[in-house]
Every structure is written in C-alpha cells, then in structure tokens.
Amino acid sequence: MKDGEEYEISDISCQLTLGILSLKNSLNWASFPKLAVPNTEIKPLYDVVVIGSGYGGSIAASRCARAGQSVCVLERGKEWRPGDFPEHSAGVFKEFQLTVGGEGRTHGKPNDLFDLFYTDDLTVVQGSGLGGTSLINANVSIDMEDAVFEDSAWPLALRNDKSDLINVDRKHFYDMIEPTPYPDDYPHLQKFDRMEDTLSKYDIEDLDKKILRRLDLYVSFEDKKPNQVGVPQPKCTGCGNCVGGCNVGAKNTLNMNYLPDAKAHGAELFTEVREAMSVMC
Ligand SMILES: Cc1cc2nc3c(=O)[nH]c(=O)nc-3n(C[C@H](O)[C@H](O)[C@H](O)COP(=O)(O)OP(=O)(O)OC[C@H]3O[C@@H](n4cnc5c(N)ncnc54)[C@H](O)[C@@H]3O)c2cc1C
Ligand code: SF4
Numbered sequence: 001m002k003d004g005e006e007y008e009i010s011d012i013s014c015q016l017t018l019g020i021l022s023l024k025n026s027l028n029w030a031s032f033p034k035l036a037v038p039n040t041e042i043k044p045l046y047d048v049v050v051i052g053s054g055y056g057g058s059i060a061a062s063r064c065a066r067a068g069q070s071v072c073v074l075e076r077g078k079e080w081r082p083g084d085f086p087e088h089s090a091g092v093f094k095e096f097q098l099t100v101g102g103e104g105r106t107h108g109k110p111n112d113l114f115d116l117f118y119t120d121d122l123t124v125v126q127g128s129g130l131g132g133t134s135l136i137n138a139n140v141s142i143d144m145e146d147a148v149f150e151d152s153a154w155p156l157a158l159r160n161d162k163s164d165l166i167n168v169d170r171k172h173f174y175d176m177i178e179p180t181p182y183p184d185d186y187p188h189l190q191k192f193d194r195m196e197d198t199l200s201k202y203d204i205e206d207l208d209k210k211i212l213r214r215l216d217l218y219v220s221f222e223d224k225k226p227n228q229v230g231v232p233q234p235k236c237t238g239c240g241n242c243v244g245g246c247n248v249g250a251k252n253t254l255n256m257n258y259l260p261d262a263k264a265h266g267a268e269l270f271t272e273v274r275e276a277m278s279v280m281c
Contacts, residue, residue: 032081032082032231032232032249033260034079034081035079035130035255035259035260035263035269036075036079036130036269036270036271037268037269037270039270039271039272039273041268041270042072042268042270043072043268045070046069046070046071046072046268047064047069047070047071048060048061048064048069048070048071048072049071049072049074050064050071050072050073050074051074052074052075052076052132053073053075053129053130053131053132053254053259053269054127054131054132054133054134054254055132055133055134055254056132057073057075057132058073058131058132058134058254058258058259058262059173059258061073061258061259061262061267061269062176062258062259062261062262062265062267064267065261065262065263065265065266065267066261066265070266071262071266071267071268072267072268072270073259073262073267073268073269073270074270074273075129075130075132075269075270075271075272075273076110076111076128076271076272076273076274077110077111077112077113077127077128077129077130077132077271077272078111078113078129078130078271078272079129079130079255079271080113080129080130080131080135080245080255081255082246082247082248082249083247084245084247085113085135085241085244085245085246085247086113086244086245087241087244087247092114092244094112095108095112095113095114096108096112096113096114096116097109097110097112097114097115097116097128098116098117098118099115099116099117099118100118100119101118101119102117102119110128110274111128111129111271111272112128113127113128113129113135113136113245114127114128114136115127115128129271130254130255130259130269130271131253131254131255131259132254134218134253134254134255135245135253135254135255136243136244136245137242137243138242138243139217139218139219139242139251139252139253140215140216140217140218141177141179141215141216141217141218142215146162146166149162149165149166150162175228176228176229176257176258176261177218177252177257177258178218178220178228178252178257179216179217179218180216180217180218180219180220180221181214181216181217182214182217182221183221186221186236186238187238189214192212192214195212196212199211199212218251218252218253219236219242219250219251219252220233220234220235220236220250220251220252221235221236221250222235223235227256227257228257229256229257229260229261229264230260230264231256231257231260232249233249233250233252233256234248234249234250235250236248236250236251237250
C-alpha cells in the first residue's frame with residue numbers, strides 16, 4: 001500500500017469517527033429542551049424586557065427573574081444547540097452576515113450566526129444567536145482587575161456597590177460560568193510548548209508565573225449529568241472547534257447556564273425577533 005493510500009484511509013476513518021460522534025451528539029441533543037418559545041406567545045406587558053442574550057442580557061434576565069420580575073428576552077438570532085453548528089467552511093459561510101461601510105448588510109441575514117461589521121474606523125466580530133457571542137467565542141477567562149471599577153466612567157451607584165460587585169457578584173458569575181483550568185490529564189498542548197520555546201530565548205522575568213501560563217476556560221472537562229442548572233453537559237473532547245460553536249455541549253455558553261436558569265425562574269425567551277424595538281411599542 002502506498003503512503004498516499006494510507007493517508008486516505010486514515011482520513012476516511014477520521015471522518016467516520018467524526019460522523020459517528022456527530023450522530024451520537026445529535027441523538028443526545030435531540031432531547032435537549034428548547035429554551036425559546038414561539039414569538040406568538042409574547043405578552044403585551046413584562047416588568048423587564050431584555051434585548052439581546054449575550055453575557056449582559058442573559059445575566060440580567062437570570063438575576064431579574066430570580067428577583068421575581070416577569071422577564072422577556074428578545075434575541076435577533078436563532079436558537080443553537082449542540083450538534084447544530086457548522087463543522088466546515090461552507091457551513092460557516094452560510095451562517096455569515098457582513099456589513100461593510102456601515103450602510104446596510106452586504107451579505108447574509110440578520111439571524112446568521114457570525115456577524116462581521118467593518119468600516120475604515122472600526123471592525124466588530126460578534127455572534128448572533130441565543131447566547132450571543134458566547135456561542136462563538138474562545139471561552140478564555142481572564143479575571144478583571146478590581147481597579148477597573150474605580151474609573152469615574154462607571155455610574156456612581158455601581159461604584160458605591162463595588163464591594164458586592166467584586167465579591168458576591170463575581171462569585172455568582174463564577175459559580176454559574178465555571179472557569180476551569182485545562183486539566184493535566186488532557187492531551188499535551190504543543191502550541192504551548194512552541195510558545196515556551198520562543199519566549200525562553202528572551203530574558204523575561206517571571207516568565208513561568210506571569211506571562212506564560214494557562215488561562216482558565218469556560219469549558220466542562222468532566223461529564224455533568226446534569227450541571228448546576230440541570231442541563232446535561234458532556235465533557236470536552238478537545239476537538240478545538242470552540243470558535244465555530246461547540247457541537248459537543250462542553251463549552252459553558254450562556255444557553256448552558258444563565259439562560260436555562262432564567263427560564264427556570266419564569267423568564268420567557270424569544271428568538272429571531274427582527275425588530276426588538278417595534279415589538280416593544
Ligand atoms: C471570535 C471571538 C472570540 C472571543 N473570545 C473571548 C474569550 O476567549 N474570552 C472573553 O472573555 N471574551 C471573548 N470574546 C469577547 C466576548 O465574547 C464578548 O465581549 C461578549 O460576548 C460580549 O457580551 P455582550 O453581552 O456585550 O454582547 P454579545 O455576547 O455580543 O450579545 C449581544 C446579543 O444581542 C443580540 N442583539 C443585538 N442587537 C439586537 C437587537 N436589536 N434585537 C435583538 N437582539 C439583538 C445579538 O444577536 C447577540 O446575541 C470573543 C469574541 C469573539 C468575537
Ligand atoms: S468539545 Fe471542547 S474543544 Fe471542542 S468545541 Fe467544545 S469546548 Fe471546544
């Protein structure tokens with residue numbers, strides 16, 4: 001057998017493994033409860049209307065619902081569940097909206113998952129879907145410096161509440177989103193080694209402690225049946241597709257924690273709401 005043929009066969013077996021994994025996931029997740037309800041169920045009145053379901057919107061929805069408010073979440077994007085995300089560039093392209101020059105969408109639809117906005121001054125990449133940009137981000141957790149909230153740009157009420165913000169609120173967030181170190185028993189990270197090789201050529205003080213370190217990730221590295229809000233989450237397979245959307249369900253995106261929590265406390269979630277403002281009028 002020639003080398004090329006061996007490669008082809010291993011390629012096929014790799015595709016088969018992926019196929020089986022996708023099938024397994026789709027079977028698992030077919031029973032995953034949908035969070036959004038049909039838009040025909042939007043009521044005329046709520047205590048709180050949250051527009052967008054990223055970190056800002058999901059946390060607000062969960063906190064307000066837990067405080068006993070009637071909450072409605074209006075999201076322009078679709079509901080995405082593990083197994084739904086594109087695995088190849090063609091699928092990504094189908095889910096890609098582009099606005100160049102700030103004068104209307106150049107490509108795609110407003111509910112497409114990947115949203116790129118480009119002008120000469122500003123480039124924005126964001127996610128559009130139930131869970132916002134958490135669906136397509138890299139899930140790296142870097143703790144904030146407490147000093148950030150000393151800036152006078154923040155409202156006075158928030159600065160006066162700094163102790164709660166830094167202690168209780170941070171704990172709430174971490175309990176829910178669960179930043180976790182990359183485990184030692186997971187595959188060795190070769191990219192990390194290459195970075196270490198490169199940086200060790202320079203005389204950098206505290207290289208190991210300050211600069212070259214593994215950051216925590218919003219990822220589940222253990223099977224959770226269920227997680228802290230009752231959602232089953234399989235452990236990370238290390239596939240590396242986090243920024244395309246996690247088809248395993250291991251990434252701690254907002255549809256795995258804050259949004260189901262909001263729903264469990266009575267919030268109503270709506271997707272593909274084109275004109276959130278007109279719904280409110
Ligand atoms: C590729 C990528 C990788 C990233 N990696 C990291 C990382 O590793 N670590 C990290 O901390 N941060 C990362 N980020 C940044 C992080 O994801 C964002 O800062 C964060 O998601 C912003 O939260 P948000 O609530 O402000 O907005 P978003 O999460 O963007 O949510 C906004 C939501 O509002 C919806 N929306 C907007 N307009 C309307 C409307 N009119 N009506 C209804 N809905 C609307 C959008 O569809 C979206 O769902 C990354 C970002 C990207 C793009
Ligand atoms: S299984 Fe792990 S590596 Fe793969 S997309 Fe999900 S979180 Fe990322």
